[in-house]
Structures are given as structure tokens and as C-alpha cells.
Amino acid sequence: MTDTWRQLADHRAATGDRPIAALFDGDPDRARRCTVAADGLWFDWSKTAIDDTALDLLLALAEGVPSRREAMFTGERINETEGRAVLHTALRATEGPILVDGRDVLPEVHATLDRMRRFADRVRSGEIAGQGGRYTDVVNIGIGGSDLGPVMAALALAPWADGPRLHFISNVDGADATDTLKGLDPERTLVIVSSKTFTTIETMTNAETVRRWMAGRVADPASQFAAVSSALDRTAAFGIDPERVFGFADWVGGRYSVWGPIGLSLMLGIGPDRFDEFLAGGRAMDHHFRSAPLEGNLPVMLALVGVWHHQVCGYPTRAVLPYANRLLRLPAYLQQLEMESNGKRVTMDGADLDRPSGPIVWGEPGTNGQHAFYQLIHQGTQVVPCEFIVAARGHEPDLDHQQKLLIANCLAQSGALLRGRSLEEARALMAGKGLPEAEAERQARHRVFPGNRPSTTLVIEALTPFTLGQIVALYEHRVFVEGVILGINSFDQWGVELGKELALKLGPLLDGGDADGQDASTLALVAHIRGVRGDG
Numbered sequence: 001m002t003d004t005w006r007q008l009a010d011h012r013a014a015t016g017d018r019p020i021a022a023l024f025d026g027d028p029d030r031a032r033r034c035t036v037a038a039d040g041l042w043f044d045w046s047k048t049a050i051d052d053t054a055l056d057l058l059l060a061l062a063e064g065v066p067s068r069r070e071a072m073f074t075g076e077r078i079n080e081t082e083g084r085a086v087l088h089t090a091l092r093a094t095e096g097p098i099l100v101d102g103r104d105v106l107p108e109v110h111a112t113l114d115r116m117r118r119f120a121d122r123v124r125s126g127e128i129a130g131q132g133g134r135y136t137d138v139v140n141i142g143i144g145g146s147d148l149g150p151v152m153a154a155l156a157l158a159p160w161a162d163g164p165r166l167h168f169i170s171n172v173d174g175a176d177a178t179d180t181l182k183g184l185d186p187e188r189t190l191v192i193v194s195s196k197t198f199t200t201i202e203t204m205t206n207a208e209t210v211r212r213w214m215a216g217r218v219a220d221p222a223s224q225f226a227a228v229s230s231a232l233d234r235t236a237a238f239g240i241d242p243e244r245v246f247g248f249a250d251w252v253g254g255r256y257s258v259w260g261p262i263g264l265s266l267m268l269g270i271g272p273d274r275f276d277e278f279l280a281g282g283r284a285m286d287h288h289f290r291s292a293p294l295e296g297n298l299p300v301m302l303a304l305v306g307v308w309h310h311q312v313c314g315y316p317t318r319a320v321l322p323y324a325n326r327l328l329r330l331p332a333y334l335q336q337l338e339m340e341s342n343g344k345r346v347t348m349d350g351a352d353l354d355r356p357s358g359p360i361v362w363g364e365p366g367t368n369g370q371h372a373f374y375q376l377i378h379q380g381t382q383v384v385p386c387e388f389i390v391a392a393r394g395h396e397p398d399l400d401h402q403q404k405l406l407i408a409n410c411l412a413q414s415g416a417l418l419r420g421r422s423l424e425e426a427r428a429l430m431a432g433k434g435l436p437e438a439e440a441e442r443q444a445r446h447r448v449f450p451g452n453r454p455s456t457t458l459v460i461e462a463l464t465p466f467t468l469g470q471i472v473a474l475y476e477h478r479v480f481v482e483g484v485i486l487g488i489n490s491f492d493q494w495g496v497e498l499g500k501e502l503a504l505k506l507g508p509l510l511d512g513g514d515a516d517g518q519d520a521s522t523l524a525l526v527a528h529i530r531g532v533r534g535d536g
């Protein structure tokens with residue numbers, strides 16, 4: 001353990017009993033001091049137990065960030081276990097050169113973006129049409145990073161949707177394809193097969209299913225398929241015309257890929273100009289991340305709060321709670337981004353990680369979550385640091401009273417988590433209800449809120465393509481900073497491989513094949529399922 005980690009642990013041990021509210025009592029300026037602003041975003045971390053000493057120590061942990069950050073932005077192969085550069089930032093960059101092995105990657109990024117724009121314009125105008133006329137619907141087939149980004153962004157930017165309707169098929173469960181295709185006209189549906197590797201079993205299986213669905217009604221189904229991939233040989237083998245294939249390089253990680261061709265469905269839905277605004281938001285955050293001093297740097301501060309809560313205080317999860325219904329799938333998107341990136345057990349050099357890796361990330365939009373799981377957040381025995389996100393303005397001017405109610409709820413929650421309700425206050429609540437003393441006391445104890453539960457609040461002006469770009473890039477860089485501090489590789493995902501391998505072996509077993517190497521529990525489950533299915 002380095003000195004800084006030890007000092008942080010000691011400091012936490014020494015101050016852990018001090019209520020967060022006491023930090024406000026001792027510092028009337030705390031609310032103002034503990035905020036970071038970046039191009040219209042406003043991040044308030046004052047409702048955490050981080051004091052000046054903790055902040056200094058956390059900033060010391062981040063010492064290595066600037067050099068690593070430059071290594072990322074300038075195309076060094078920082079994904080060391082896959083030997084790759086990490087350049088999703090290049091997908092939204094306008095100024096180069098950005099060199100990988102001495103070659104500027106920007107001309108190709110921009111050429112692909114231009115092809116996407118032309119394709120999207122022609123589909124949206126009807127110039128490129130299906131065999132039954134102008135495309136009314138687009139189905140994106142993909143999973144993980146080839147699904148979650150476009151799904152999340154399409155929901156978030158619904159007010160800007162003025163192109164074909166977007167649909168997404170991800171799960172290998174045939175229910176997903178069946179329910180999604182129901183009601184679609186195959187002659188007016190454009191299908192995009194999105195897969196970085198073009199080998200993912202779920203995506204390839206669904207692509208075959210959709211091709212069969214279309215073949216029944218459309219003379220030339222292949223002409224209504226497009227593909228997004230970094231494996232152009234495989235898209236050709238699948239029979240997709242290279243004209244409608246949009247490639248990207250191996251230095252774009254799947255969960256960082258929404259900014260490029262994987263975002264094609266989104267671009268078709270909202271149009272190239274809005275997509276450009278989304279990229280501009282990401283670019284603005286890149287500029288901020290790269291240039292702001294650490295203590296005034298939004299991704300760095302979001303990361304340091306995360307490290308404080310998880311690695312120092314030991315809180316096992318964090319909840320992302322957007323008070324913006326259109327950010328419905330942001331928590332799911334962040335689950336892949338954060339947990340696939342930083343759920344690692346060894347450091348870059350292969351040594352055991354000697355502290356917890358990234359936390360469990362979960363969440364739902366408010367106010368819905370309030371009526372479901374907030375009970376545990378307020379009164380459960382585990383502390384869940386909460387990350388609130390709220391927009392000052394909604395998109396519906398005639399429903400501004402609802403926006404104000406939404407904001408009031410968000411602020412009420414973080415305030416309640418901070419303050420809680422003491423036993424004295426709960427007793428006062430019960431007094432005068434005519435209950436016997438012992439019963440009043442019992443009832444009062446159920447109405448105590450311990451408070452002192454940390455939260456942060458990210459305020460955006462309004463949810464727009466630009467601010468969504470800022471938010472996504474903010475979280476990407478937060479993951480990066482946490483990864484650098486932990487000394488892990490945030491850009492590989494070996495942990496998903498074993499399950500994939502075993503699934504391939506289990507397929508034949510379900511058909512009565514060889515059972516070698518399977519554990520007894522799995523064999524018993526297979527036997528039971530085969531029995532239920534009548535396959536045995």
C-alpha cells in the first residue's frame with residue numbers, strides 16, 4: 001500500500017464518525033467550493049465526507065493521470081493486454097494529426113463519418129429506399145457496446161427523432177427478435193448488423209433470423225442490410241455490399257464506440273446535424289478533461305469521489321439516479337462502461353490488485369426509483385452513494401410545472417439523505433397521536449433516518465444532443481481516471497470470455513452430446529431441462 005492510500009485510510013478512520021453535515025457547519029463556503037463547472041455542466045460533490053485533507057490526498061492519487069491521459073489522446077498503445085491504442089476520442093476529434101504508429105488516423109475517421117452522413121441523408125430523404133418504398137423503420141442488431149450506446153442515446157434524444165423509427169434486437173432469446181419485428185413491414189425496414197468482431201454469436205444468430213424473416217417477403221433482402229464492423233472480411237462473407245459497410249479500427253473499444261459507425265442507427269434517427277452536436281458535446285468534454293487543472297476537472301473529480309466512496313470508505317455499490325426519464329437506459333449503459341472497464345482483479349503488470357476494483361453500478365430514473373428501492377438507500381444498513389443527474393430545463397415548456405416537481409424531488413432526496421431525521425424529531429412526530437408511551441417510542445424508531453448518506457449532483461442545462469455527448473464522455477473519462485489510479489487496464493474484457501467458451505460447449509450437450517469436463521450441477525440441470533423439453 002502506498003503512503004497516500006494508507007494516509008487516506010487513516011484519515012477515513014479518524015473522521016468516519018463525523019457527520020457530513022458538520023462539514024457545512026464548519027465552512028459556510030463549502031457548497032460553492034465543492035463544485036466543478038465545465039461548459040454548462042455543474043457538478044456538486046459537497047454532500048460527501050471529503051474534506052480538504054481527503055481532497056489533497058485524493059488529488060495526490062491522481063498524480064499519474066495527466067501523463068497517462070496524454071498517452072491515451074496521442075494514440076499510444078495503452079491497452080497493453082491487447083496491444084492497442086485507445087482512441088475513441090479520435091471519433092469526435094476535429095483537429096489532428098492523431099498518430100497511431102506514425103500514421104494520422106483522422107482522415108479515415110472523417111471519411112467514414114462523411115459516408116455515414118451521406119448514407120443517412122439519402123435514407124432519410126427516401127433516395128435510398130426499401131423494396132416497398134421509403135424506409136419507415138431501422139432495426140439495429142447488436143449486443144453490448146454494439147447496442148447499449150445507440151439504445152441509450154436514441155431514448156435520450158427522442159425529441160430530435162425525425163427519421164425512420166429505431167428498433168434494437170440484442171438478446172439471443174428469440175423473443176427479442178419476434179417482439180421487435182412484430183408489426184414491421186419487411187419491405188420498408190433497413191437492418192443494420194452491428195458487431196465490432198462480427199463473430200458475436202447472439203448478433204450473428206439474430207442477423208440470420210432477420211434475414212429469413214425478410215427473405216419471405218423481399219426479393220433481394222441483402223440490399224436492405226447494412227453492417228458496422230471492424231472485420232470487413234466477415235461482413236463480405238455475410239453478403240453485405242461493401243457500399244453499405246461502415247468500418248472502424250481496433251482502437252475503438254466496443255463500449256466506447258457509439259461515437260462512430262456503431263452510432264449509425266442513431267444518426268439515421270436524429271439526422272447527421274444532431275449527431276454532430278452529440279460529437280461536439282463529447283469533444284467539449286475531451287477539451288475540458290485535457291486542459292483543466294485536476295481539482296477543477298470534472299471527470300477527475302467524479303472519479304475521485306468514486307474512489308473515495310468505494311476504495312476508501314468501502315461502499316460496495318453506487319447508484320446513478322437520473323432525474324430525466326429519457327436517460328432511462330443510462331444506468332445500463334454505464335454498467336457496461338464502468339463494470340466491464342474497471343471490474344479487474346490484476347494490475348497492468350499482472351500482480352493481484354490489492355484493493356477493491358470498480359464498484360457495482362446500478363440505478364433507475366427518479367422519481368420512479370423513489371417509489372421502489374429508495375427505502376433501502378434511506379434506511380437500509382448499507383450505504384449507497386448516489387449520483388443524481390438533473391436538468392434545469394425540460395424539453396416540454398408547457399409542462400414546466402412537472403419539470404419543477406422533478407427538480408424538487410431530486411433536491412429533496414439528496415437533502416434528506418444528508419440530513420436524515422433524528423430520533424428526537426421522530427418522537428416529536430409521534431407525540432400527540434394519543435399512543436401509549438412505549439408504542440409511540442416503537443413507532444418513532446421506525447421513522448428515524450440516519451442521514452449522513454453521501455451523494456453528488458450533476459446539473460445540466462437541458463438534455464440535448466450536445467449535453468448527452470458531454471455526459472457520456474464525462475463518464476468515459478471518469479472510468480479512465482479510476483483505472484489509472486487503480487493501475488489496471490480499463491480497456492480489455494477477458495472476463496467475458498470464459499462464459500462464451502462454455503456456452504459453445506454446452507450447446508451440443510443440450511442435444512445429448514459429450515458431457516466431458518462439466519460439473520455435476522450443470523449436468524443435473526441439463527438432464528432436468530432435457531427431461532422437461534422431452535429431449536431426454
Ligand SMILES: O=P(O)(O)OC[C@H]1O[C@H](O)[C@H](O)[C@@H](O)[C@@H]1O
Pocket residue numbers: 143144145146194195196197198199200203254255340493496
Ligand atoms: O461488437 P461485438 O464484437 O459484437 O461485441 C459485442 C460485445 O461483446 C462482448 O462479449 C464484449 O464483452 C463487449 O465489450 C462487446 O461490446
